[in-house]
Amino acid sequence: MNSFLNHPTCLVDDILDPPCHSCAVHHDDQPPLVMVNRVGLPQVALPTFLSFSHSHAFKNGGPRMIWDSRSSIMEEPNVNEREQTMGFLTSTIIVQGISEGAHKQILGQVMDLNCLTWIFSLVLVE
Numbered sequence: 001m002n003s004f005l006n007h008p009t010c011l012v013d014d015i016l017d018p019p020c021h022s023c024a025v026h027h028d029d030q031p032p033l034v035m036v037n038r039v040g041l042p043q044v045a046l047p048t049f050l051s052f053s054h055s056h057a058f059k060n061g062g063p064r065m066i067w068d069s070r071s072s073i074m075e076e077p078n079v080n081e082r083e084q085t086m087g088f089l090t091s092t093i094i095v096q097g098i099s100e101g102a103h104k105q106i107l108g109q110v111m112d113l114n115c116l117t118w119i120f121s122l123v124l125v126e
Helices: 079-085 100-125
Strands: 020-022 066-068 073-075
Touching: 079 100
Parallel strands: none
Antiparallel strands: 020 066, 066 073
């Protein structure tokens, strides 16, 4: 897959909670990723989320991190931002009494389930 149809005005910054902002794109996306982020243009997609916080994917100011201008630090997207990135409405999985870490883990597993479903659909088509 070399291209992805994306609305030209849909940006990562549009779904982030204030005062957070996406990071600059430092490298064009490369296969096997869908190639939507380009150097010099606003970020239009965040990379895939993992099922757990504090993984290698969120270290060293990587592309999965966002800038919180209030605290002046790079941080992981919160639950609301992850839900919106995945196309869910805010608070879709909010369950009282479950920590933010547990919510992030659930969202990571939802992504895994979507990928697994897609793989099985390919097998069934064959």
